[in-house]
Amino acid sequence: EISGSASILYNSTNNHLTVDSGLIHARTAIVTSHTASASEYFLAVTDTPTAIELNATLFAEGQVLVIKDESGNASASDTILLDPSGSQTIDGESAAHIESPYGSVLIYSNGTNWFIY
DSSP: OOOOOTTEEEETTTTEEEEOSOOOOOEEEESSOEEOOTTOOEEEEOSSSEEEEEOGGGSOTTOEEEEEESSSOOOSSSOEEEEESTTOOBTTBSOEEEOSTTOEEEEEEOSSSEEEO
């Protein structure tokens, strides 16, 4: 059930959600190694190098994470490691890296693995 004001409307006939104002997403500042949780959306990396562990089994199918180098320090020698748990993968790979200053990655879970889009 969705309730709200005239700024937030849900039409159950056509499954449309209308938001007549800006959206605010949860932002978590990452300074050291971090394990992502399902309550997070923006992971704002403020220092590199660092590692973010991603366990797809803790996320709903289709759930999205945005990982962003806010420090501007990511590079080939100071990476942001995206590290899936156990045998999980990101686009079939055992890990992914952000190596560009101010780089970002949008990923989603299918409940088993991660995919970049």
